[in-house]
Structures are given as C-alpha cells and as structure tokens.
Amino acid sequence: MDIPIKERQIAKFCRDGLLKENQNQVIQVSCQTGRDIRQLRGNSIVIYFYDESLSNILVRKKEFISEYYDGLKELLIYKANHGEIYSDILITLYPDGSYQFKYWFDEERLxxxxxxxxxxxxxxxxxxxxxxxxxxxxxxxxxxxxxxxxxxxxxxxxxxxxxxxxxxxxxxxxxxxxxxxxxxxxxxxxxxxxxxxxxxxxxxxxxxxxxxxxxxxxxxxxxxxxxxxxxxxxxxxxxxxxxxxxxxxxxxxxxxxxxxxxxxxxxxxx
The missing domain is CATH 3.30.500.20 (BH3703-like domains)
Structure with a gap:
C-alpha cells in the first residue's frame, strides 16, 4: 500500500462528506477503534467530524460514510500488519485542500x-x-x-x-x-x-x-x-x-x- 495515496483518498472522502457550510473552515475528523483492529468485528471504527476546537460535532453527508470507514480500516490493518498498531487517528482538513494525519495509541481511553x-x-x-x-x-x-x-x-x-x-x-x-x-x-x-x-x-x-x-x-x-x-x-x-x-x-x-x-x-x- 502507498500510504500517502491512501491518506489522500481518505481525506478526499472526508472532505466530500462535509456539508456546504463547513467546506471553508478547519475540520477535525476524529477516528477511534479498539486495541487491535484486526481482532474487531463489524463496524469497528467510530468517526466524528468536529470544528477546529474539537468541541462541536458537525453534521455530515450520509452517502460518503462507507468510503472513509473502509479506507481507514484498510489503512489501520495495513499499519498493524507492519508493526504499527494505532487506536486513534486525527485528520485535520484545511480550507486550502491540504490535510494532516496524526496517529497514536490511546491506552487511557481504551x-x-x-x-x-x-x-x-x-x-x-x-x-x-x-x-x-x-x-x-x-x-x-x-x-x-x-x-x-x-x-x-x-x-x-x-x-x-x-x-x-x-x-x-x-x-x-x-x-x-x-x-x-x-x-x-x-x-x-x-x-x-x-x-x-x-x-x-x-x-x-x-x-x-x-x-x-x-x-x-x-x-x-x-x-x-x-x-x-x-x-x-x-x-x-x-x-x-x-x-x-x-x-x-x-x-x-x-x-x-x-x-x-x-x-x-x-x-x-x-
């Protein structure tokens, strides 16, 4: 897997899932899963869209949900198979089209x-x-x-x-x-x-x-x-x-x- 390409695809799906009124602001996409996504069944990732302050949950379009769920699951499984197990991802979407991915393992939350x-x-x-x-x-x-x-x-x-x-x-x-x-x-x-x-x-x-x-x-x-x-x-x-x-x-x-x-x-x- 080419990780930068996969991240770009996920970021695009997330951006496409935004309502029109949120397109021109900084968006935080919080993605949480369990200790090892390879051992989880069903819908194993929780995803919320927030404003920049991470205090207000934003409404999103329904039709793009499966695309970024599937992409994130594939990405996390690939990383886990290569020795990088993460429970959390924070995706920051900027108005100019750029984005940033942050990965970590949140033992306290789990x-x-x-x-x-x-x-x-x-x-x-x-x-x-x-x-x-x-x-x-x-x-x-x-x-x-x-x-x-x-x-x-x-x-x-x-x-x-x-x-x-x-x-x-x-x-x-x-x-x-x-x-x-x-x-x-x-x-x-x-x-x-x-x-x-x-x-x-x-x-x-x-x-x-x-x-x-x-x-x-x-x-x-x-x-x-x-x-x-x-x-x-x-x-x-x-x-x-x-x-x-x-x-x-x-x-x-x-x-x-x-x-x-x-x-x-x-x-x-x-």
Missing part, C-alpha cells in the same frame, strides 16, 4: 472504555443470564414444565466452569432441568451440550472480568446461584447469591463498590 463496559457487564450479568435462560436456553431444550423457580448453579472449580440447572416444582421438589430419561435422542443431547457450552463460557467470562479489570472493586468468588422466577425478573437481594468456597458473600453484588450509572464510574464502599 482502559476507561473497557472498565466501564466490564463494570456494567459484571453487575448486570445475573439479570442477562436469567433473561437468556428463559428466552433461549429453555426453549432450545424444549423445557415446558411448570416451575416456581429455575435454580442456576454456576461455579468455577479447579479453574474450570461447572454448570448445574434444576427447577423447583409446585410441590417444592427440586428436579433436574435436563431429562435424559425421557429424551434419548441425539438432537436433545446436542441442544443440552450447546446450552452448557454457552453457560460455561459466560460464567468464565464473568469470573475473569471480576477477578481481572474489576478486581479492585469486586470481592473474590467462585460460585453464583441464581434463582430465576417464571417472570425472569430477579430480586437482587433474594435471587442472586455469590459464594467463595461455599461461604455466602455480601448481598451488594458481592462487590466492594457501587457503579454510579449517572457518573459512569465506580465508587468504593467506605
């Missing part, structure tokens, strides 16, 4: 985004997994029994995820969700294996998240028991139970802090 995502994910995990259980996993295994609650036991044992699903019926009896006695076909077994695989991946991700980037705020644990009512709406104090070596942990999501959704940050408990 960490903050990852932290905020992890904080939200880890707190909402029991709610999301309960909703998925009712919407996808139980229908996948054709589970139609009446129940008071589904009891999900998700555990990390010797570093490996272990999953157990049971239900409490109307007579307060605890029964296994997976019924291999009445369902002997291969398709049923395949459906069960698929559900177990998804649940094991999810509990491993939750464990890695809370013991990784969130470890300063999250109490260590190795088991979650989630009691899911037919509505799928969890009571945070009654239906979600975290444990460490079978010792129940504090009910505040077993965390040392609380995620403030308004401030979009974690606040430690005193």
């Amino acid at each position: 960490y903050n985004e990852e932290f905020n995502q992890a904080a939200t994910f880890s707190q909402r995990y029991p709610h999301h997994i309960a909703a998925d259980l009712l919407d996808f996993y139980l229908p996948d295994i054709n589970f139609k029994k009446k129940y008071a609650k589904i009891i999900m036991t998700l555990e990390i044992r010797a570093g490996e995820p272990v999953v157990d699903l049971r239900y409490r019926n109307g007579r307060n009896q605890i029964k296994p969700v997976f019924d291999f006695m009445d369902n002997t076909g291969q398709s049923y077994q395949d459906s069960v294996e698929n559900v177990l695989m998804i649940l094991k991946k999810s509990i491993l991700l939750q464990h890695n998240t809370t013991h990784g980037i969130m470890k300063e705020f999250w109490e260590p644990w190795n088991k979650i028991i989630i009691e899911v009512p037919p509505s799928g709406i969890l009571n945070e104090l009654e239906d979600i139970h975290y444990y460490l070596d079978d010792k129940p942990l504090d009910k505040k999501y077993s965390t040392r802090g609380n995620f403030d959704m308004k401030k979009w940050e974690y606040v430690k408990y005193k």
